[in-house]
Amino acid sequence: MSLTPQLLVVKDLSTTFDTPAGPLAAVGGVSFDLNQNETMGIVGESGSGKTVLARTVMGLQPRSKVTVSGSVLLNGFEVVGASDVEKQKIWGLQVAMIFQDPMTSLNPVMRIGRQIDEILRVRLGMDRHAAKARAIELLELVGIPSPAERYHVFPGQLSGGMRQRVVIATALAGSPQLLLADEPTTGLDVTIQAQILNLLDEIKERMKMSVILVTHDLGVVATRTSRLIVMYAGRIVEMGSTRDVFVNHRMPYTRALLDGSPKVSNPSHTRLLAIPGRPPNLLKLPPGCSFAPRCSFATDRCHKERPELQPANTPGHTFACWNPLPTNRGASA
Amino acid sequence: MSDTRQPLLRVRDLTVNFGSHRHPLSAVAGVSFDIYEGETLGLVGESGCGKSTTGKALMRIVEPSSGSIELEGVEITTQKGKALRNLRTRMQMIFQDPISSLNPRRRAKDIVAEPLDCWKSVEGDERTALVNDLLSKVGIDPIVYGNRYARQFSGGQCQRISIARSLAMRPKLLICDEMVSALDVSIQAQILNLLEDLKAEYGLTLLFIAHDLAVVKNVSDRVAVMYLGKMCEIGPPDTLYDAPEHPYTQFLLGAALEADPDSPLHGEVLVGEPPSPMNPPSGCRFRTRCPFATDKCAAEEPLLVEMAPGHTVACHYPLSLSRT
Numbered sequence: 001m002s003l004t005p006q007l008l009v010v011k012d013l014s015t016t017f018d019t020p021a022g023p024l025a026a027v028g029g030v031s032f033d034l035n036q037n038e039t040m041g042i043v044g045e046s047g048s049g050k051t052v053l054a055r056t057v058m059g060l061q062p063r064s065k066v067t068v069s070g071s072v073l074l075n076g077f078e079v080v081g082a083s084d085v086e087k088q089k090i091w092g093l094q095v096a097m098i099f100q101d102p103m104t105s106l107n108p109v110m111r112i113g114r115q116i117d118e119i120l121r122v123r124l125g126m127d128r129h130a131a132k133a134r135a136i137e138l139l140e141l142v143g144i145p146s147p148a149e150r151y152h153v154f155p156g157q158l159s160g161g162m163r164q165r166v167v168i169a170t171a172l173a174g175s176p177q178l179l180l181a182d183e184p185t186t187g188l189d190v191t192i193q194a195q196i197l198n199l200l201d202e203i204k205e206r207m208k209m210s211v212i213l214v215t216h217d218l219g220v221v222a223t224r225t226s227r228l229i230v231m232y233a234g235r236i237v238e239m240g241s242t243r244d245v246f247v248n249h250r251m252p253y254t255r256a257l258l259d260g261s262p263k264v265s266n267p268s269h270t271r272l273l274a275i276p277g278r279p280p281n282l283l284k285l286p287p288g289c290s291f292a293p294r295c296s297f298a299t300d301r302c303h304k305e306r307p308e309l310q311p312a313n314t315p316g317h318t319f320a321c322w323n324p325l326p327t328n329r330g331a332s333a
Numbered sequence: 334m335s336d337t338r339q340p341l342l343r344v345r346d347l348t349v350n351f352g353s354h355r356h357p358l359s360a361v362a363g364v365s366f367d368i369y370e371g372e373t374l375g376l377v378g379e380s381g382c383g384k385s386t387t388g389k390a391l392m393r394i395v396e397p398s399s400g401s402i403e404l405e406g407v408e409i410t411t412q413k414g415k416a417l418r419n420l421r422t423r424m425q426m427i428f429q430d431p432i433s434s435l436n437p438r439r440r441a442k443d444i445v446a447e448p449l450d451c452w453k454s455v456e457g458d459e460r461t462a463l464v465n466d467l468l469s470k471v472g473i474d475p476i477v478y479g480n481r482y483a484r485q486f487s488g489g490q491c492q493r494i495s496i497a498r499s500l501a502m503r504p505k506l507l508i509c510d511e512m513v514s515a516l517d518v519s520i521q522a523q524i525l526n527l528l529e530d531l532k533a534e535y536g537l538t539l540l541f542i543a544h545d546l547a548v549v550k551n552v553s554d555r556v557a558v559m560y561l562g563k564m565c566e567i568g569p570p571d572t573l574y575d576a577p578e579h580p581y582t583q584f585l586l587g588a589a590l591e592a593d594p595d596s597p598l599h600g601e602v603l604v605g606e607p608p609s610p611m612n613p614p615s616g617c618r619f620r621t622r623c624p625f626a627t628d629k630c631a632a633e634e635p636l637l638v639e640m641a642p643g644h645t646v647a648c649h650y651p652l653s654l655s656r657t
Contacts (some may be wrong), residue, residue: 001558045518046517053463060588093534107449113349134516144637149355157445159606161606189379189380189544190379190546190585190588190590191379191584191585191588191602191603192379192606193588193590194588194602194603195602195603195604197590198602216517216518217590217591218518218592219590219592220590222590222591222592222593222594222596223590223594223596246594249593256519257518257519258592259522260518260519260521260522261518261522261547261592262522262525262545262547262548262551263547263591263592263593264547264549264550264586264589264591265591265593265596266547266550266551267571268551268552268553268554268570268571269529269552270548270551271526271529272521272522272525272526272551273522274403274519274522274525275519275522275523276523278489278517278519278520279517304598327536
């Protein structure tokens, strides 16, 4: 792992929103790194801070009412504290982001070709003809049929799946090394979702990119990521290779997520192991482990002291829990 | 085996057309199925396949254009006025967005009591007791939360209140339209378990409409697959998921992502997107995306044929024939 240079190093990153009800720690003390040409998944339920984390890595926050501390080092560039002018040098060229709703990420009154052109002309300084040729190439790359004709259509004339392909094309225009995909397939049908995820895999290999896949759906990350981060209430509760997190997880919340989702391979009417309660209010986080109020293994210590990430048996696998699940349970999960 | 039972709901050749005369859009194009008493029929399909419209047509929230719907032997499509209102107490619907299905400015107990007040079926102490009972059955403490407003509840709690409201009139049939798709995994599991418990306790029959194949398999006794307004396949979940007969079902299952790092990445991904229902293909509606399509598929529309007891498929070339 030490041979390949790390593309992204995140250290002790916190994002706190200043709300009328007090400071809200959407992301609290998150550290991780990402290698070149690696796909990492970030999973969690709504409100777990996964989207805020991705946006903070990208350097996208409103200027006021947000406090960011820690460090995000992208290819040697410190994102935290950089001005917008400085960040514009990396946006699109080193890091790009695709969002959940492809309709709102595209300008509805601008032809799709022009939206891709814009990046090529402004960021890469291409002239009009070169930009158009490259935009058509990009549309072809993301699998849009008859790209030369589609160059002239408006986003509203395309289906959801096609729009997401256009969004991916705009993200790829500056050949970024890191692509942040925030719930890229959530609004899409299963057959279209499979197409888009395959496309992302293919492009990642072809363009030698790294991808961070943010999602609530464990199925999306199970076979497509090499490492996985599980977030709960703004913190990383477990992190490791995808296999370790799925099979040898130590944190009870990770198990609850896995047991709570119905599986196609299980017979019908299999009782789901649901955990009671719901995620905590981020304004009133419990002093100890955030998951303790819902955890069946919780002890006094869990309610009082917050567990830090500690290493598990396999290198690179860490978890934050005082009473972890036993190891070597085999592949029965 | 299921043929001996009397169906609770019998749907024959149901069609629902939207749009104008000049530009008709048939959202549901001749769908037939039965739901037997006490069972859960899962209805899956991608967006635009007509699954929600089918559910709404059963409630007559949208008007069926033709066809017949019989609930407990009574034809629903021709009912009007008071008779229709009476029928609607026998079936209730739960919608996808739990928050927008409740009036944010009303209290939880009033929301649950509303059907009772409309029908004046119970009053006074009996009414209060029934409302409290319904709320506790769905896991909302009536003493603590009964007086809170709908806007003060989370999505999962709102869905619980919707369920309590739908059970107030003791319906026979509950139509659940994507009722867990807006919820987080841990909340979804709670609601699905709750639904199974209530189904047993109240003797409910369910039509469970959803796009998530794993969720549908989990709750269903039989599963129906729809594509572009037509029924593709109906069968028991374990056989339908293990050995699908319709190529579309196979592709749909192949695209479903399992939360398991060892699950094989299914190589074959369905190409293209569903055609517009404004201008559906001739013959079999799936033929434009089907790798096995022949001239016969374009010329003749396949009818639902029984392959095994309780397992029917609408395809000229069912997969079990090519498997052997």
